[in-house]
Amino acid sequence: MKRAFRKNDTFIPEKILKAPAALLLILTASSSSAAEGAEHVLAHTETLPYFLMLLASFFILQTIRIKKIKIREIPAVRAMEEAVGRSTEMGKPVLFITGLKPIPAVSAIAAVNILGEVASVCASYNTPIVSPHSNSFTMLAAQEEIREAFQKKNNFELINSSRIFFVTDSQFPFAASVNSITNELKPSAIFYMGTFYAESLILTEYGQSQGAVQIAGTDSVAQMPFFITSCDYLLLGEEFFTASAIIKNDEKELRTIAALDAAKIVTMVLLVYSFARSFL
Amino acid sequence: MILDLITLALIICIFSFLFKDNPFFKFTERLLVGVSAGYGFxxxxxxxxxxxxxxxxxxxDLSVIIPGLLGLMFVFTLFRRTAFLAKYPLAFLLGTGAGMEIGPRIETSIIKQISAMGSHVSGPVEIINRTVLFISALSSLYYFLFAVRKNTKFDRFFAGTGIVFMMIAFGATFGYTVMSRISLLIDIIDSVVLRFF
Amino acid sequence: MLIIVLIGGILMIAQYFLNIPFLNSLYKKILDWSIVISIFALVIAIRSLLARQFKAIRERTEHIVLPLTTIVSFSAVVIIGLIWGVGEGGFVDTVYKKFLVPMQAAIFSLLAFYIASASYRAFRAKNFSSIVLLAAASIVIIGRIPLGDALADMTTVTLKSGPFALIDFPRWAEWILNVPNVGIKRAFAFGITIGIVFTSLKVIFGIERGYLK
Amino acid sequence: MKIKRQYIYAVLFISVVIPLATGLTFKVRPGPPVKKFYSAVNGLNEGDYAAVTLSYDPSTKAELNPMVIALCGHLFSRDVKIIMMNPLNNSIGNLGYELITRAASLYGKKENDDYYFLGYVPGEKSALQNMGEDFYSVYSKTFMKAELKDLPLYRDIKTIADAKMLIDISDGNSTVDLLTYVNTKYGVPMAAGTTAIMAGEYYTYLNSGQLLGMLGGLRGAAEYETMLGVNGKGRRGMAAQTFAHILVLLLVLAGNIEYFSGRRK
Structure with missing residues (x-):
């Protein structure tokens, strides 16, 4: 099995990818009509064609070679490295807070992915990273991610001084504790990534008052205004899910972003169709 | 009564953090962490x-032995040599978690919402409102496109429209939230502080 | 390891779209299983919490009372709870009602203060979009308090079609919440969901591998 | 000149304490969502059953308790029977029981006759679905452990669809679940009360007519109390809200004056 996982190789070889891509395209086209006849096997038939469309755009853009995918610049992504650099200059650790929703949730997976990228920047800048958690799964995944990032850069000393730990799983005691940690460490860069609830402003206002550069990324729409007012940079909406791919900047990852665009254009078309229908 | 007084004292410790970080807040915070972690446990x-x-x-039902074993693998992170075993339960969680969220998410956040945009409208006010709603949704979706946007006049205008609408929505959310947050303070003052006067 | 991710992911997607009883019951099982796994993970997490406190005591990085507070309060709650249970009216229940709930409310209410300082600092009319943000926020802020009603009552004129308020913050606020706000919320829901689906697909098909090698 | 944070905090604290301590009240004008809510509840007849689900955490009780109190009063005064439960949130049970008991004693209503408190059952969404098939497959006992089989409720209510109305008081997305599993599927009319933050999202459902009415935040509670002609926590809070909101506006203004005067230099 080991041979299948060469460096820079996706899990599934590209040749195999082409077959489902073609199949999916046909399925998408035919599913909306076929679904009606097959309700005893299929559930959620109104959702299925849309899902197949997403799947198709995902696979198709994996196989088509686009010469150069240029991603629009996202200030928050560029600011991440600068923020770590600033911490290094000031000799302070970087603080990374993951959201309250624990790991089987996709927002937590995305947060840990970004944590990995930030950690590898930290490893090359020789800056420790501190991350308090409110959930054990997220903590364990973060530990693995950070160990991996520092080992890759052969920076073994900092694994120990980088601290990933659990505080408590209840919302406001966690917020109070993070404020206390912020006060103790006086970090010059704080990252907030994941799903946040009301505690967002408690965390960011205090971090702001301590003069830290704050970069946030979240999928909780209700909290975005507060991240905007109290943080320096924010990964809005789906930018949060693509950030780790943009930092990595490898071709396969960029292709998934192009696929995301394609899926969104289809959604926009559906929206236009639905809007037009409302006048009939 | 004594309990209530202790609660009041601890609340004052928490509020004192607004003024300055101090040992009393630190103590209360540590107490809270201990108690809430214990309660959660x-x-x-x-x-x-x-x-x-x-x-x-x-x-x-012996099938629970599977997650039991997977869970035990986490315990191996305590030892350096066996730490890699933790990746197996994580892989299980990541895979199933990623798969679970797809279907319901699409249904509630996309399919239902798109069809809500297609409900029938009549009368000039409703038509204007629906059009504004449509433009705000479409332009902000456009703003978030990553790869296909080119720097043209149309692009700047349409994405700019998206930003303006986003700002309206964020401003409104902020404004409405002020009320929620002040309510919390009112409740605390009403139910804890003013009781003693 | 990636094969676990792949199979788990595909099975879970399939259970949503296919009417196969086995998969549906597997889905419910797996929900329970993650809870079982989390118990073991929590043990590690609690160890990490306590180890940090003991380290602080050993290395004297802070006053000894602070880490001791956490250790003692944690152990007290756990030991008493394990012996006498967490039921109605017991010690743990009292701690929850008389201590945890009001304390959480107190920390929650810090937000009232923070939202005030954030509004002082952040709403600068720097450019067009921040002016829009400021205007929308102000309209809703006034529209939600009796002052807005009073202004509307004062400026009401009677037209042919009935009374009409010239300055009607409550109604404007209502419109903003009802129309552009809903549009934006929907757009975000679309974008975020597509983002979530693609992140899931990347995980399932092994494109985003991270530490799972 | 920059205003120190601590001063802002102090002024805010004072501007909330004074109106509360003096018991000042202002007039609020009910808006359309609350008017709709009121008339929907008013449409219930004597002896009808209304299901009230509490789906919030004690941490948001500040905004939602006044609604529950006012709603219970409204329903009791119209002799509507209440089935109160919290199937989607485990932590609100005690508080909810306390609220309804207090309201009942004001109107001289008897537990397990005029009102029922059923508490929490595990299962969340699947519990909701089952309520539509057979109510007693989900609940067999009340919160205080009385057997439902022996109560009048058992005779009148077979499924959730026998309730004339469902009112969800929530701080999250639970109303959406109830709309899908109870309203759409079994046709029970629904209304909701929610926090100010969530109200923005609920307008979608109000718009589409899925919700008959909505109470949004403390303001919603205050409007509702005004329509009922009672003087509750909602209206009392609105005076403090007014001062605090005006303070926030002044702070925004001060911030901008500071910004522009700083830029001119």
Whole structure:
């Protein structure tokens, strides 16, 4: 099995990818009509064609070679490295807070992915990273991610001084504790990534008052205004899910972003169709 | 009564943090962390360990041994040599978690919402409102496109429209939230502080 | 390891779209299983919490009372709870009602203060979009308090079609919440969901591998 | 000149304490969502059953308790029977029981006759679905452990669809679940009360007519109390809200004056 996982190789070889891509395209086209006849096997038939469309755009853009995918610049992504650099200059650790929703949730997976990228920047800048958690799964995944990032850069000393730990799983005691940690460490860069609830402003206002550069990324729409007012940079909406791919900047990852665009254009078309229908 | 006084004192300790970080706040914070972690632990023992692990074992449902073993692998992170075993339960969680969220998400956040945009409208006010709603949704979706946007006049205008609408929505959310947050303070003052006067 | 991710992911997607009883019951099982796994993970997490406190005591990085507070309060709650249970009216229940709930409310209410300082600092009319943000926020802020009603009552004129308020913050606020706000919320829901689906697909098909090698 | 944070905090604290301590009240004008809510509840007849689900955490009780109190009063005064439960949130049970008991004693209503409190059952969404098939497959006992089989409720209510109305008081997305599993599927009319933050999202459902009415935040509670002609926590809070909101506006203004005067230099 080991041979299948060469460096820079996706899990599934590209040749195999082409077959489902073609199949999916046909399925998408035919599913909306076929679904009606097959309700005893299929559930959620109104959702299925849309899902197949997403799947198709995902696979198709994996196989088509686009010469150069240029991603629009996202200030928050560029600011991440600068923020770590600033911490290094000031000799302070970087603080990374993951959201309250624990790991089987996709927002937590995305947060840990970004944590990995930030950690590898930290490893090359020789800056420790501190991350308090409110959930054990997220903590364990973060530990693995950070160990991996520092080992890759052969920076073994900092694994120990980088601290990933659990505080408590209840919302406001966690917020109070993070404020206390912020006060103790006086970090010059704080990252907030994941799903946040009301505690967002408690965390960011205090971090702001301590003069830290704050970069946030979240999928909780209700909290975005507060991240905007109290943080320096924010990964809005789906930018949060693509950030780790943009930092990595490898071709396969960029292709998934192009696929995301394609899926969104289809959604926009559906929206236009639905809007037009409302006048009939 | 004594309990209420202790609560009041601890609340004052928490509010004192607004003024300056101080030992009293630190003490209260540590106390809270300990108590809430302990309480959370007890709850998961009752609702998780006993209800989802011990009870099924008692009734002869042996399938819970699988997550039990996966869970035990986490314990191996305590030893350097076996730490890699933690990746197996994580892989299980990542895979199933990623798969679970797809279907319901699409249904509630996309399919239902798109069809809500297609409900019938009549009368000039409704038509204008629906059009504004449509433009705000479309332009902000456009703003978030990553790869296909080119720097043209149309692009700047349409994405700019998206930003303006986003700002309106964010401003409104902020404004409305002020009320929620002040309510919390009112409640605390009303139910705890003013009781003693 | 990636094969676990792949199979788990595909099975879970399939259970949503296919009417196969086995998969549906597997889905419910797996929900329970993650809870069982989390118990073991929590043990590690609690160890990490306590180890940090003991380290602080050993290395004297802070006053000894602070880490001791956490250790003692944690152990007290856990030991008492394990012996006498967490039921109605017991010690743990009292701690929850008389201590945890009001304390959480107190920390929650810090937000009232923070939202005030955030509004002082952040709403600068720097450019067009921040002016829009400021205007929308102000309209809703006034529209939600009796002052807005009073202004509307004062400026009401009677037209042919009935009374009409010239300055009607409550109604404007209502419109903003009802129309552009809903549009934006929907757009975000679309974008975020597509983002979530693609992140899931990347995980399932092993494109985003991270530490799972 | 920059205003120190601590001063802002102090002024805010004072501007909330004074109106509360003096018991000042202002007039609020009910808006359309609350008017709709009121008339929907008023449409219930004597002896009808209304299901009230509490789906919030004690941490948001500040905004939602006044609604529950006012709603219970409204329903009791119209002799509507209440089935109160919290199937989607485990932690609100005690508080909810306390609220309804207090309201009942004001109107001289008897537990397990004029009102029922059923508490929490595990299962969340699947519990909701089952309520539509057979109510007693989900609940067999009340919160205080009385057997439902022996109560009048058992005779009148077979499924959730026998309730004339469902009112969800929530701080999250639970109303959406109830709309899908109870309203759409079994046709029980629904209304909701929610926090100010969530109200923005609920307008979608109000718009589409899925919700008959909505109470949004403390303001919603205050409007509702005004329509009922009672003087509750909602209206009392609105005076403090007014001062605090005006303070926030002044702070925004001060911030901008500071910004522009700083830029001119």
């Amino acid at each position: 007890l709850i998961i023992i009752r609702d998780g360990f006993l209800a989802k692990f011990v009870d099924p074992l008692r009734t002869g």
